[in-house]
Amino acid sequence: MNYLDQLEQQSVYILREAFRHFERLCMLWSIGKDSTVLLWLARKAFFGHVPFPLVHIDTSYKLPEMIAYRDRLAMEYRLTMVVGQDEEAIRAGRTFPATQHLPDGHPDKLSRVDCCGILKRDTLKATLQGTRPRKRLNLDTGKYEPDADLLPYHGVIVGARADEEGSRSKERYFSPRDKNNAWDVGDQPPEFWNQFKTDFAPGTHVRIHPLLDWTEVNIWEYIKRENIPTVSLYYDQGTGTRYRSLGCGPCQAPIQSTARNVDEILVELRSGKLKDVAERSGRLQDGKHGLEELRREGYM
Amino acid sequence: MSTTATTAGADNQVAAVGGGADAAATGGSTAPGRTQMQIVVVGHVDHGKSTVVGRLLADTNSLPQGKLEAVRRECERTGKPFEYAFLLDALSDEQDQGITIDTARCFFKTASRDYIIIDAPGHIEFLKNMISGAARAEAAALIIDAKEGVRENSRRHGYILSMLGIRQVVVCVNKMDLVGHDEGHFNRIETEYRAFLQGIGAVSPKQFIPVSAISGDNLSIRSAKMDWYQGPTLLETLDGFAKAPGKSEASFRMPVQAVYKFTNAGDDRRIIAGRIEAGRVKVGDKVIFSPSNKSTTVKSIEGFNIAPRTEIDAGWSTGFTLSEEIYVTRGELMSHAGRAPQVSTRLRANVIWLGRRPFVQGRDYKLKLHTVATSVRIHKLLKVIDASEIDGQLGKDHVGRHDVADVVLETRNPVAFDLIGDSEATGRFVIVDGYDVAGGGIITAAESDEQDDLRAEARRRDFNWVKGAVSAAERAEQQGHRAALVMFVGKSGTGKHRYARALEKALFDQQRSVYMLDGSNVLLGVDQDLVWVDANQAELVRRFGEVAHLLLDAGLLVVSTTNAIGLGDFGAVQALIPHAPSLVIEVDPGGASTQSCDLRIRGTESEADVIAQIVDLLTKRQILAAAAPQNAR
Ligand SMILES: Nc1nc2c(ncn2[C@@H]2O[C@H](COP(=O)(O)OP(=O)(O)O)[C@@H](O)[C@H]2O)c(=O)[nH]1
Numbered sequence: 001m002n003y004l005d006q007l008e009q010q011s012v013y014i015l016r017e018a019f020r021h022f023e024r025l026c027m028l029w030s031i032g033k034d035s036t037v038l039l040w041l042a043r044k045a046f047f048g049h050v051p052f053p054l055v056h057i058d059t060s061y062k063l064p065e066m067i068a069y070r071d072r073l074a075m076e077y078r079l080t081m082v083v084g085q086d087e088e089a090i091r092a093g094r095t096f097p098a099t100q101h102l103p104d105g106h107p108d109k110l111s112r113v114d115c116c117g118i119l120k121r122d123t124l125k126a127t128l129q130g131t132r133p134r135k136r137l138n139l140d141t142g143k144y145e146p147d148a149d150l151l152p153y154h155g156v157i158v159g160a161r162a163d164e165e166g167s168r169s170k171e172r173y174f175s176p177r178d179k180n181n182a183w184d185v186g187d188q189p190p191e192f193w194n195q196f197k198t199d200f201a202p203g204t205h206v207r208i209h210p211l212l213d214w215t216e217v218n219i220w221e222y223i224k225r226e227n228i229p230t231v232s233l234y235y236d237q238g239t240g241t242r243y244r245s246l247g248c249g250p251c252q253a254p255i256q257s258t259a260r261n262v263d264e265i266l267v268e269l270r271s272g273k274l275k276d277v278a279e280r281s282g283r284l285q286d287g288k289h290g291l292e293e294l295r296r297e298g299y300m
Numbered sequence: 301m302s303t304t305a306t307t308a309g310a311d312n313q314v315a316a317v318g319g320g321a322d323a324a325a326t327g328g329s330t331a332p333g334r335t336q337m338q339i340v341v342v343g344h345v346d347h348g349k350s351t352v353v354g355r356l357l358a359d360t361n362s363l364p365q366g367k368l369e370a371v372r373r374e375c376e377r378t379g380k381p382f383e384y385a386f387l388l389d390a391l392s393d394e395q396d397q398g399i400t401i402d403t404a405r406c407f408f409k410t411a412s413r414d415y416i417i418i419d420a421p422g423h424i425e426f427l428k429n430m431i432s433g434a435a436r437a438e439a440a441a442l443i444i445d446a447k448e449g450v451r452e453n454s455r456r457h458g459y460i461l462s463m464l465g466i467r468q469v470v471v472c473v474n475k476m477d478l479v480g481h482d483e484g485h486f487n488r489i490e491t492e493y494r495a496f497l498q499g500i501g502a503v504s505p506k507q508f509i510p511v512s513a514i515s516g517d518n519l520s521i522r523s524a525k526m527d528w529y530q531g532p533t534l535l536e537t538l539d540g541f542a543k544a545p546g547k548s549e550a551s552f553r554m555p556v557q558a559v560y561k562f563t564n565a566g567d568d569r570r571i572i573a574g575r576i577e578a579g580r581v582k583v584g585d586k587v588i589f590s591p592s593n594k595s596t597t598v599k600s601i602e603g604f605n606i607a608p609r610t611e612i613d614a615g616w617s618t619g620f621t622l623s624e625e626i627y628v629t630r631g632e633l634m635s636h637a638g639r640a641p642q643v644s645t646r647l648r649a650n651v652i653w654l655g656r657r658p659f660v661q662g663r664d665y666k667l668k669l670h671t672v673a674t675s676v677r678i679h680k681l682l683k684v685i686d687a688s689e690i691d692g693q694l695g696k697d698h699v700g701r702h703d704v705a706d707v708v709l710e711t712r713n714p715v716a717f718d719l720i721g722d723s724e725a726t727g728r729f730v731i732v733d734g735y736d737v738a739g740g741g742i743i744t745a746a747e748s749d750e751q752d753d754l755r756a757e758a759r760r761r762d763f764n765w766v767k768g769a770v771s772a773a774e775r776a777e778q779q780g781h782r783a784a785l786v787m788f789v790g791k792s793g794t795g796k797h798r799y800a801r802a803l804e805k806a807l808f809d810q811q812r813s814v815y816m817l818d819g820s821n822v823l824l825g826v827d828q829d830l831v832w833v834d835a836n837q838a839e840l841v842r843r844f845g846e847v848a849h850l851l852l853d854a855g856l857l858v859v860s861t862t863n864a865i866g867l868g869d870f871g872a873v874q875a876l877i878p879h880a881p882s883l884v885i886e887v888d889p890g891g892a893s894t895q896s897c898d899l900r901i902r903g904t905e906s907e908a909d910v911i912a913q914i915v916d917l918l919t920k921r922q923i924l925a926a927a928a929p930q931n932a933r
Binding site: 003006009010016019048051191193195197 | 737
């Protein structure tokens with residue numbers, strides 16, 4: 001059993017525990033490489049099936065390739081695909097791109113971070129709690145329809161990795177949050193011997209992190225080994241650029257790289273030009289505060 | 301940098317190829333052929349953990365390019381004396397800015413393998429985090445300040461490492477420069493600390509090393525100042541630690557995590573899923589499940605996007621189909637027949653308590669042991685110890701926060717387990733108080749309970765049972781229900797018999813295969829040889845249980861009352877029928893009973909009402925109607 005096997009098997013164990021303990025369970029799928037690996041691991045855990053909904057927060061600014069890829073996989077894998085969106089804010093133009101023409105200092109002008117707060121964080125919260133209508137993909141017609149289910153989710157599987165954030169000793173595979181999504185870092189329950197936090201007070205919900213022990217390199221190694229389909233945006237298609245992490249079009253700059261496939265990405269990460277560069281450096285809204293939580297939730 | 305360095309440890313450094321952030325950037329991706337080991341560094345606060353770690357990173361060239369110089373320059377600029385511990389802070393600042401890599405887990409490499417250092421805070425406030433971190437480690441370095449000597453958390457951490465099952469522990473007696481590099485001083489600390497661990501029943505460390513983390517003496521380079529020490533350096537010791545031997549050669553153990561039947565897309569596999577915690581199993585092997593004693597053979601090994609296989613071993617989260625569709629549930633332990641686990645309601649354990657509220661007698665807690673979750677109480681509190689004191693025995697009647705205790709626990713239902721020395725993953729547990737994990741423990745002995753003999757009889761019987769041509773699943777399919785025992789308990793004259801008869805009739809009218817087993821009839825026939833002698837109550841109960849077992853094996857719903865056998869003996873009957881679900885219906889006119897039961901009635905309810913409630917329970921438990929498909933969770 002090699003190291004990648006060990007990571008995989010632990011993740012599978014965690015996914016099965018999550019499925020066992022949460023009636024109202026969903027998995028966040030950002031379409032990026034991490035949550036796509038997570039989706040693959042779910043198929044491993046449940047022998048080809050994915051027995052819970054996948055939730056995607058669509059800001060309407062996602063690169064079109066991402067949406068096409070999402071729906072193609074959802075149809076192919078027969079996923080319960082649920083999408084949340086703040087249609088209201090998008091229609092009213094309460095976004096970063098739609099307020100760019102306004103002069104600086106104008107009260108309606110929104111920063112990139114403000115925009116993330118509305119289209120991602122708040123929408124995610126409302127979608128998980130069921131306070132905003134969700135849409136669900138009809139696998140017969142390939143069209144999204146209003147989702148009849150409006151109950152909140154109590155268990156949320158996310159693709160956060162320890163190597164992209166704070167101390168691993170403070171994070172848990174099963175991490176309880178209170179009503180306001182707050183995370184009490186200082187006072188977390190102990191977690192050892194694979195016995196996870198599966199009892200919780202009404203009103204709390206639990207974030208489940210099956211990828212906590214994985215690194216960016218592990219993710220690509222696994223994509224290669226399992227031959228997992230990924231969005232073409234990760235690869236140089238002849239322009240000399242590619243995306244290292246995926247987000248919204250207006251806030252995501254590609255990096256200079258000629259890596260055309262997984263092998264070349266791995267070479268770049270292991271020894272080449274990227275080894276000292278942060279993974280999210282192409283994200284224009286990073287380095288600012290206020291988005292940590294979103295990040296931790298695996299949503300950026 | 302140390303001027304006392306010799307080259308003894310130099311070959312430890314050569315493999316830190318590329319220097320710079322290489323070790324960190326590729327952290328967790330070990331080159332083919334190289335092994336990886338997770339280690340934890342623990343000890344009393346200020347004894348030098350961060351300095352040791354900073355030094356190891358620096359000496360193995362595992363820091364990002366220029367980091368060491370930058371931190372030195374920064375110290376000069378601000379007039380602070382340089383500390384190796386600052387390296388960790390500097391790394392974690394970078395982390396916060398999202399620039400590099402993983403500081404929560406530092407990586408370094410030696411010639412022989414890659415190491416991941418798990419962050420485990422030393423402060424007592426963070427004991428929960430220390431345990432959460434250390435539990436993942438394969439080896440540990442415990443740091444003791446030579447000048448301060450053995451302190452509370454030196455002791456406590458030593459005990460916890462032992463309890464967590466970390467057998468490869470090295471003790472660094474640090475700051476030897478402050479005690480004149482004195483051999484006698486070092487020896488006294490070693491003697492004192494070994495004696496403490498021995499006294500508390502903890503495993504003794506593999507190696508004690510006198511070190512000076514500040515100058516790197518005996519960490520990666522041999523110290524010239526302590527030539528009286530002939531043993532290995534810290535890096536040599538770590539490199540000498542064996543990877544935990546694979547558990548594949550041990551007795552096969554797989555706790556059932558779930559039984560899946562995902563019916564979409566025409567999938568009709570019924571898969572027993574779980575992680576193999578020890579041993580190996582092959583297609584065609586006869587396997588048993590404890591505590592239900594059910595047995596069958598492995599038909600296939602299932603997986604997604606893997607090559608077909610006929611054998612699988614420890615570490616894999618896998619799934620099996622079985623040649624016979626037996627009804628097993630989460631929490632059962634799958635094994636080979638000749639090497640079955642222990643089964644009991646009582647287990648002796650060493651427990652460490654982390655909860656804010658103390659662990660007390662007379663209260664119910666939840667025990668989580670492999671995939672079992674069941675109600676548990678303290679049966680006997682043998683000893684409460686403060687693991688930070690030399691002679692820490694406390695005369696307490698409860699287990700306080702951070703105390704450890706030697707206890708006998710009693711579970712509501714029998715559970716399958718192993719002793720910690722026989723199989724780690726099935727020999728340890730956590731205890732949940734309210735919503736939180738509040739303690740952990742290792743099982744040191746199986747204690748006998750009143751049902752031991754009967755349980756042993758049932759196991760002997762079941763493991764050798766000659767099966768007929770019709771399986772339990774086939775019977776269930778045809779009848780539309782599984783076998784089960786519905787037992788009415790309560791004082792005499794409360795109407796147990798009346799309800800039991802009404803239930804039999806009602807189930808019969810619903811086309812169920814049901815039989816009323818009246819204990820008096822067993823006395824009249826099976827027990828004839830006993831009733832005229834001075835009747836041996838235990839033997840009467842045993843015979844009743846064996847008769848019930850035969851009827852259940854025939855696939856029947858058996859309805860009975862405790863009239864003839866006496867209330868206290870129902871546990872004995874249950875021990876003889878571990879494979880069949882039983883419902884206990886207590887008739888309690890006073891309404892004051894605290895007995896555990898599945899349904900409590902007053903005896904004034906209408907028969908129809910009681911029957912409806914029981915049918916409801918039987919349906920919920922998937923005894924009625926739900927013959928084959930189980931809850932997929
Ligand atoms: N004299 C001396 N001081 C040391 C040595 N190792 C660590 N220290 C000092 O002990 C203090 C505590 O060390 P630190 O690594 O922060 O301890 P931690 O709390 O266990 O991480 C720091 O001021 C270190 O400089 C040593 O070998 N000799």
